Amino acid sequence: MISGLFAAYVLPITMLVEREFVRFFRQRSRVVGALAQPVIFWVLFGAGLRGAFQMKSANGGDVSFQEYFLPGAALMIVLFTSIFSSISVIQDRNEGFLQGVLASPVPRLSLVLGKLCGGALLALTQAMLFLWSAPLLQYVGLAPEMPMGFSGVQSLAMMGVLFLTGMGMAGLGFLFAWKIDSVQGFHGVMSVLLMPMWLLSGAFFPPSGSRWLSWVVSVNPLSYGLSALRHVIGQGVTDSLPSLPVSLLVSSLFAASCVSLGVWMTRRPTGA
Amino acid sequence: MQVLPAITIDSVAHRYGERMALNDLSFAVQSGEIFGLLGPNGGGKTTLFKLLTTLMPLQSGRLSVAGFDVRSQPDEVRRSIGVTFQSPSVDVKLTVRENIVYQGRLYGLSGATLRDRVAEQMERFQIADRASDIVQTLSGGLKRRVEIAKSLLHRPPVLLLDEPSTGLDPGARFDLWRAIQKLRAESGVTVLVTTHMMEEAEKCDRLAILDRGQLVAIGTPDELRSGIGGDCITIQAYDAERAGTLVQRIQKSHQITPQLLNSQLRIEAPEGAHLVHTLTSEYSDEIRSITLGKPTLEDVFIRATGHQFWEDEAGAPALRKPGDRR
Numbered sequence: 133m134i135s136g137l138f139a140a141y142v143l144p145i146t147m148l149v150e151r152e153f154v155r156f157f158r159q160r161s162r163v164v165g166a167l168a169q170p171v172i173f174w175v176l177f178g179a180g181l182r183g184a185f186q187m188k189s190a191n192g193g194d195v196s197f198q199e200y201f202l203p204g205a206a207l208m209i210v211l212f213t214s215i216f217s218s219i220s221v222i223q224d225r226n227e228g229f230l231q232g233v234l235a236s237p238v239p240r241l242s243l244v245l246g247k248l249c250g251g252a253l254l255a256l257t258q259a260m261l262f263l264w265s266a267p268l269l270q271y272v273g274l275a276p277e278m279p280m281g282f283s284g285v286q287s288l289a290m291m292g293v294l295f296l297t298g299m300g301m302a303g304l305g306f307l308f309a310w311k312i313d314s315v316q317g318f319h320g321v322m323s324v325l326l327m328p329m330w331l332l333s334g335a336f337f338p339p340s341g342s343r344w345l346s347w348v349v350s351v352n353p354l355s356y357g358l359s360a361l362r363h364v365i366g367q368g369v370t371d372s373l374p375s376l377p378v379s380l381l382v383s384s385l386f387a388a389s390c391v392s393l394g395v396w397m398t399r400r401p402t403g404a
Numbered sequence: 405m406q407v408l409p410a411i412t413i414d415s416v417a418h419r420y421g422e423r424m425a426l427n428d429l430s431f432a433v434q435s436g437e438i439f440g441l442l443g444p445n446g447g448g449k450t451t452l453f454k455l456l457t458t459l460m461p462l463q464s465g466r467l468s469v470a471g472f473d474v475r476s477q478p479d480e481v482r483r484s485i486g487v488t489f490q491s492p493s494v495d496v497k498l499t500v501r502e503n504i505v506y507q508g509r510l511y512g513l514s515g516a517t518l519r520d521r522v523a524e525q526m527e528r529f530q531i532a533d534r535a536s537d538i539v540q541t542l543s544g545g546l547k548r549r550v551e552i553a554k555s556l557l558h559r560p561p562v563l564l565l566d567e568p569s570t571g572l573d574p575g576a577r578f579d580l581w582r583a584i585q586k587l588r589a590e591s592g593v594t595v596l597v598t599t600h601m602m603e604e605a606e607k608c609d610r611l612a613i614l615d616r617g618q619l620v621a622i623g624t625p626d627e628l629r630s631g632i633g634g635d636c637i638t639i640q641a642y643d644a645e646r647a648g649t650l651v652q653r654i655q656k657s658h659q660i661t662p663q664l665l666n667s668q669l670r671i672e673a674p675e676g677a678h679l680v681h682t683l684t685s686e687y688s689d690e691i692r693s694i695t696l697g698k699p700t701l702e703d704v705f706i707r708a709t710g711h712q713f714w715e716d717e718a719g720a721p722a723l724r725k726p727g728d729r730r
Contacts, residue, residue: 139512147509155497232493235457236510237482 141245144238148246149253152217156254166212166258174198174205174266175274177336182276187338195367196276202266203361204335206259207354210298211330213258215322217251218305222315234398244394248306252298259294260287263365282365289364296383297357301326303390310397333358340372350374356382408471410435410562410594411456416465418451418617425451427617429465433596433610435561438588440608441598442701448617449598450490453566456596457487470561483511486555486593490566494551496540500531503539504554511558525553529583545576549583556587563587565597569604581607602701613705620708625701632699632707635676639669639683640693650690654683663706670706672699 156162178198185197224230233243264282269275282290308321332339332348335358339349349355360379374382409432418426426448433439441449454460455467458478467474470484487493494503504525508518526532529549539547548568556563565584569577581604587593597608605611606625613621613628621628639662641647647667654669655661658679662669673679676696684694 139514143509143512143514147506151495151498151502151506154502155495158497227496228489228491228493229495230493231459231489231491232487232507233510234459235482235485235487235489236507237479237512238510 140237140239141242144242145246145249148243149250152220152247152250152254155220162216166209167261169212170205170209170262171266171269173208174201175269177201178275196278198275199278200338200367201336202263202278203358203365203367204333205266206263206294206361207297207333207335207358208330209259209262210255210294210301210357211326211354213255214251214298214301214305215318215326217247217254217302218309219315219318221247221306221309222312222318225313240398241391241395243398244303244306244391248299248302248391248394251302251305252295255298255302256291256294260291263290279366286364286366290361293357293360293364293380293383296380296387297354297361300353300357300383300387300390303387303394306394307390307397310394329354334373346372353382353386356380356386408435409433410437410470411439411596412466412468413452414466416452416455416462416467418448418455418460418463424617426455429614429617429619431612431619431622433594435594436588436592437609438584438595438597438607440605440611441596441614442600442602442605442611442705443598443614444600446616447614449600449614450566451617452614453564453598456564457485458482483558484560484562486552486558486560486563488548488551488555488563488565488568490570492547492551494539494547494554497538499536499538500526500542500550501535503550504557507554508557513558521557521559525556528556528587529553543576544571545573545579548572548576548580552580552583556593559591561594563593563595565595567598567600569599569601577604605701611701613701613708615705615709621704628701628704629699632672632703634672634674636697636699636703637671637673637676637680637683638695638697639671639691641667641669641690642692643667646690650687653687657686658682663710665706665711670703672703672707 156166175198178196178201181197185200187195187200221230224233267275267278267280270277270280305321305326308325309318312318312321329352330336332345332352333354334349335354339346339355356374356379359373360376360383362373363376363379373379411433413432414430416426416429417424429448429452441452443449451460455462455474456469458474458481462475469481472480472484474481495506498506501522504522505518508514508522513521523532526535529552531546531549531553534542534546539550542550552563552565552568568580568584572580584595584597585607588595597604599605608625610624611622611628612619621631623631639650641650644667647664647669651662651664651669654671660671660673662671671679680694680696684691
């Protein structure tokens with residue numbers, strides 16, 4: 133029983149995760165791009181929008197845009213990693229790797245979980261590196277003064293939230309990637325769905341501007357991932373955020389539905 | 405002891421919309437044989453392959469592999485087959501060893517067992533010295549060997565190869581077939597291989613010829629050839645119209661009926677050389693070229709189907725609608 137589960141789930145899932153990491157680190161440009169891009173965005177937007185942004189923290193102090201944008205930039209890493217992970221599903225099919233997995237006795241759940249965990253863990257690793265290191269830039273003048281460092285418990289909680297959000301986003305991408313046969317085709321999904329989801333999650337600006345905007349933000353599952361992240365890194369102070377339990381619940385439900393839908397889709401015959 | 409067939413195909417039919425891809429197909433592959441599935445593209449080979457590998461659901465008929473029913477025991481079937489697809493399923497960004505090890509983990513192998521089997525297959529296919537090379541950097545022939553090595557890791561009793569020589573040069577093709585034959589001799593694996601190359605079909609123990617979803621001939625290459633009496637004469641005429649008149653003239657004067665394929669005539673005759681001599685002197689104005697040969701598998705195919713092997717791709721538009729996928 134135990135050894136059966138080990139063979140059917142643990143071995144294939146860890147294999148798919150490991151493969152995702154090996155492929156990532158073997159592409160130097162991807163490693164550099166994944167780490168440098170959010171830092172550049174964070175610094176540039178932080179400097180550019182500094183004057184236009186006003187927010188008070190709970191104890192009455194000013195919150196700079198860069199501080200506000202920190203979890204948003206981390207979420208951007210999650211977003212881009214999930215996009216890469218979805219594109220890799222399309223590549224796996226075009227290159228034939230997927231066919232090999234589908235003809236093996238591996239349960240479809242292992243395939244989906246392996247693929248999504250690979251994406252989510254990759255996102256988590258990069259986002260944590262960013263969250264730990266980005267505030268250091270205040271010592272070279274590229275960021276305003278802000279609190280530094282996270283406690284061990286806090287770091288664990290952040291990892292948990294990032295993993296959950298990563299599973300949801302990678303899962304959403306997977307659902308589209310499964311049906312789309314070219315990487316070019318996926319760019320449409322990316323620009324009309326995934327990017328706007330990120331923009332409208334409260335990652336980039338607070339949703340208090342207009343009523344329709346706050347409505348859109350409240351139905352966007354990614355908003356809850358972001359608010360959970362704000363809570364655990366100690367930014368739960370900003371206005372009208374959903375509570376931590378609600379955020380976690382919505383994020384978990386979203387990730388779980390994406391996984392179930394994914395499994396359902398992969399079980400359907402692949403057609404001609 | 406009675407040896408059960410490795411693969412049993414019983415009245416299998418499959419359609420894509422209106423098009424029949426497989427039409428009431430029945431035959432069996434015996435344990436331990438190298439069995440070839442020969443046919444032109446679109447003949448139904450790939451469809452049958454997808455059914456055997458459980459990638460597509462079986463619509464009608466019965467199909468069993470290694471004693472397991474494809475419909476009711478797909479997982480047992482998957483465990484019993486090693487598959488090499490036409491589009492390679494190796495991950496080109498990974499090393500040879502990573503590819504093989506990862507495959508092992510898909511099949512639930514780990515630890516010392518996995519290590520031993522990886523070493524065993526790399527040894528068998530002579531790729532051990534390339535173990536740490538990224539697959540992208542390998543030649544087509546080596547990639548194909550990695551592919552087959554990994555598909556044998558879980559020691560399946562049945563190996564399914566879809567067009568394994570695609571994209572290989574003659575030398576690599578020769579090596580590949582030697583490896584397949586050695587494998588069968590050593591471990592008694594049943595090998596089913598699809599091909600559209602006559603030269604490859606010659607190397608199989610037995611062959612099934614598929615055309616437009618139907619079984620048109622089955623037997624050893626020798627049996628199939630000996631079904632044709634004597635020699636084969638092929639006459640190339642100047643155009644289809646003149647070929648038609650030539651058929652009638654030959655029919656009248658020699659009481660034999662040549663088979664007409666566009667501007668080509670085919671004649672089977674016990675005394676080929678003599679007939680060639682007569683025909684060339686009688687119809688020298690009508691004959692652009694004439695060849696005499698022992699029957700080949702291509703002749704078997706033409707005789708069984710009444711059309712040329714390669715004609716099917718462009719020659720049967722009525723069977724395929726624009727919206728259909730193969």
